Amino acid sequence: MPRLQARDLAHRLGRQAEAVCRHYLSAGRRQGNYWQVGDARNTPGRSMYVRLTDSSKGPAGKWTDAAVPGEHGDLLDVIRESCGLVDFADVVEEARHFLSLPYRETEAGRRACRLASAPPASAQASRRLFTMAQPITGTLAETYLRSRGITSLRGAGTLRFHPRCYYRPDEHSPTEVWPALVAAVTDLDGRITGAHRTWLAPDGTGKAPISTQRKAMGDLLGHGVRFGTAGDVLAAGEGIETVLSARTTLPDMPMLAALSAGHLAAILFPLSLRRLYVIRDRDPAGHGACDCLIDKASGVGIEAIGLSPARGDFNEDLCTTGAEALRQALRDQLRLEDIVRFMAR
Structure with missing residues (x-):
């Protein structure tokens, strides 16, 4: 297969990066603008991250495995490893089969794809959440950290508390509210690019009794x-x-x-x-x-x-x-x- 043709296939898969990950890397989950999983063979874990949207740091679909220095690739590699394929022709056939499912390369389809892949957990939403939260002193978030042996919070201005932070286990579940420790993720210039939420038990003595107790959002x-x-x-x-x-x-x-x-x-x-x-x-x-x-x-x-x-x-x-x-x-x-x-x- 000509290199240009393979590059085009990888690019088309990148436009459906989250759908590809949900199908071939089902042991992982979305974290902000990335899909995290153990490795390209769909092992449970968090060391490999796949970019889900285009950004200044690279195109959607590119991945890196932090557990193996120098290990990186694109979504064609994910299909090869997760399906256990040897011949590249079989990888191409599998990729074309995936892309032939209800994703159409019409302009309307491209527009819908862009809307579907637009990250709802943006930096702007992260800044809004952090602004809505309150200083940590005297809150359940401070109680939680003290229960973990952490008694000094000097210089911890990036931590706040939200008494009713939204939580949804998955896209098909109803929204719940729980108290949460909210942390601001910042870049080298101090700009908030994301947020991290740790949902807490109502008395603050531990994490909330929910399936996913921590989630990140935004550009991490x-x-x-x-x-x-x-x-x-x-x-x-x-x-x-x-x-x-x-x-x-x-x-x-x-x-x-x-x-x-x-x-x-x-x-x-x-x-x-x-x-x-x-x-x-x-x-x-x-x-x-x-x-x-x-x-x-x-x-x-x-x-x-x-x-x-x-x-x-x-x-x-x-x-x-x-x-x-x-x-x-x-x-x-x-x-x-x-x-x-x-x-x-």
Whole structure:
């Protein structure tokens, strides 16, 4: 098959990126403008992310697997891997069969496709949600974080509380309302590009009893929930609770929560950054994201150091053994100058 013809097929699949993902990567789910799954063979997980809409960062349909450095491709690769096909002719036949289903290349069809793929969870909607939420102090969101051992929220202005945040398990279910911890996702210039919601139990002592307790919306790739302003040193990890746990003993160190292993591997670096601490989660996706990010940082001259918990993550360490034990564990992994500069006395 001529390369131009294959490129055209991939482009046509990209215009139906979410439909392709729902069909061939059914073990995943949509997160903001991306589809997240374990890998191109449709393994459950979150390390691979597929772009669902065209953006300045690339066309719809392109994907990257953060667990395997350098692993990327398009939707033709997804069809090949998920279906276990060997011959490219069979991949083309399968792709053409998919595209022959009720998607038509008329102008009206293209217009409908653009409308269907327009992300409802946009940066504008994220900014609106964050504006509607209230400061976290004295709310159920603060109660929730304290139940996770997180007692210091200095510099956590990117976190807010919404008492009645909409929740819908899927597009066919009725809308519910639950209290929620709302986090602003920002870019390097501090602009809100997305939001993350953690729905809470009515008393704030845990997460809500629902099937999907956390969801992100908006433009997430490269960005994150920031605590403090990064200068020459930054610590970055996956979850908000994990990062805030590390910050209990490093209250002055700027930190970032990327919200998933895939997004952690893809964060953008401030021009001023000279040293990056990567807060590792002890699971395959966490190890892969950490190694990928360390390689990426080292490749542009940034010193990169992994911080490893004793258990699954630093929040589990904090809740199990307490702040003093966590402090000592982190002290053993930091550069001496950063212990003096950032660690709580």
